[in-house]
Amino acid sequence: MTVSTPARAPLEKTPVTIVTGFLGAGKTTLIRHILENAGGRRLALIINEFGDVGVDGEILKSCGVESCPEDNIVELANGCLCCTVADDFIPAIEALLSRPARPDHIIVETSGLALPKPLVKAFDWPPIRSRLTVDGVLAVVDAAAVADGRFADDPERLAAQREEDAAVDHDNPLEEVYEDQLLCADLVILNKADLVDADALSRVAGDIRQAIPRAVKVVEAREGKVDASVMLGIQAAAEDDLGQRPSHHDAEEGHDHDDFDSFVVDLPPVADPAALVARLAEVAAAHDVLRMKGFVEVTGKPMRLLVQGVGQRFRQQYDRAWPQGEPRRGRLVVIGEKGLDRAAIEAALAA
Numbered sequence: 001m002t003v004s005t006p007a008r009a010p011l012e013k014t015p016v017t018i019v020t021g022f023l024g025a026g027k028t029t030l031i032r033h034i035l036e037n038a039g040g041r042r043l044a045l046i047i048n049e050f051g052d053v054g055v056d057g058e059i060l061k062s063c064g065v066e067s068c069p070e071d072n073i074v075e076l077a078n079g080c081l082c083c084t085v086a087d088d089f090i091p092a093i094e095a096l097l098s099r100p101a102r103p104d105h106i107i108v109e110t111s112g113l114a115l116p117k118p119l120v121k122a123f124d125w126p127p128i129r130s131r132l133t134v135d136g137v138l139a140v141v142d143a144a145a146v147a148d149g150r151f152a153d154d155p156e157r158l159a160a161q162r163e164e165d166a167a168v169d170h171d172n173p174l175e176e177v178y179e180d181q182l183l184c185a186d187l188v189i190l191n192k193a194d195l196v197d198a199d200a201l202s203r204v205a206g207d208i209r210q211a212i213p214r215a216v217k218v219v220e221a222r223e224g225k226v227d228a229s230v231m232l233g234i235q236a237a238a239e240d241d242l243g244q245r246p247s248h249h250d251a252e253e254g255h256d257h258d259d260f261d262s263f264v265v266d267l268p269p270v271a272d273p274a275a276l277v278a279r280l281a282e283v284a285a286a287h288d289v290l291r292m293k294g295f296v297e298v299t300g301k302p303m304r305l306l307v308q309g310v311g312q313r314f315r316q317q318y319d320r321a322w323p324q325g326e327p328r329r330g331r332l333v334v335i336g337e338k339g340l341d342r343a344a345i346e347a348a349l350a351a
């Protein structure tokens with residue numbers, strides 16, 4: 001798959017693609033696909049991740065593709081991009097623009113809990129809009145999670161909560177983040193099509209189209225494999241039509257991530273990775289964990305094991321040798337809704 005690179009005049013604005021999508025939807029997988037099919041474009045990446053283990057940056061740096069050398073990958077681990085736009089994001093993008101070899105296209109991976117709109121707004125600031133434009137906002141959706149009702153209110157759970165407290169607040173924080181991401185999108189990538197049947201897929205696609213008040217294309221994908229020429233070069237100039245991109249947080253100055261908890265668990269070396277993953281899946285089910293990811297040391301193996309969990313669905317692979325001179329340290333980021341029982345999860349994983 002090749003994409004032709006249009007010649008660019010020196011003063012032309014640099015296009016930026018914002019990749020949004022809930023925790024574990026497949027953003028990093030999709031960006032990796034773009035890097036491998038960049039069609040001669042010189043790319044730069046800004047990656048913002050929740051939790052400080054830096055898994056996404058490691059995965060993308062290990063691609064080693066010519067289109068995006070490691071130096072062009074900037075990781076912003078501090079908090080959520082939507083809340084640190086001025087402090088972190090603007091300086092990072094300024095630094096990329098001042099490189100001797102200016103990137104042809106910049107891709108921003110937001111964290112799975114970030115709202116994209118505050119980020120798009122930053123591109124409307126005069127010093128930024130004169131040099132950059134938001135080529136498009138791509139929203140990656142986990143088709144299986146939506147089909148399972150992950151983002152809809154669970155009526156039974158709500159009724160049980162109401163029985164305990166009649167005044168219970170029924171806002172669903174997952175639904176809010178998911179909807180905000182869809183409402184800001186120029187293109188929706190309905191990923192993980194392999195995990196659902198055709199009926200469920202078309203139902204989810206229909207619901208997404210209904211949820212967005214503009215005509216937005218929805219494309220199905222497996223492993224983020226969408227033609228790069230569909231994802232890059234949309235020319236949406238999203239900063240010019242913020243009014244068309246409603247958000248649950250339009251009335252607020254900022255927003256916080258109090259609805260979610262995240263922490264890092266240290267893991268001792270394991271002898272049996274399959275048993276570990278089975279235990280992780282049990283813990284994820286018992287505590288309704290949204291996302292787990294990190295690196296694990298397997299006894300006797302020179303390579304580290306990359307473990308990724310989205311809900312109770314896990315994947316693991318040896319990704320590369322532990323960096324020389326650094327301690328081998330098994331660490332997993334655990335993310336869930338507020339109230340996650342850290343002590344119980346740590347105890348279960350230490351058992």
Ligand SMILES: Nc1nc2c(ncn2[C@@H]2O[C@H](COP(=O)(O)OP(=O)(O)OP(=O)(O)O)[C@@H](O)[C@H]2O)c(=O)[nH]1
Nearest residue numbers: 022023024025026027028029112192222223308315
């Ligand atoms: N079955 C299936 N799994 C997928 C697909 N795309 C990605 N995955 C897996 O889903 C998990 C999460 O993928 P990522 O690309 O890391 O998702 P992400 O959106 O970057 O995750 P966060 O940055 O943590 O929010 C990984 O284990 C991927 O291998 C797909 O199309 N089908």
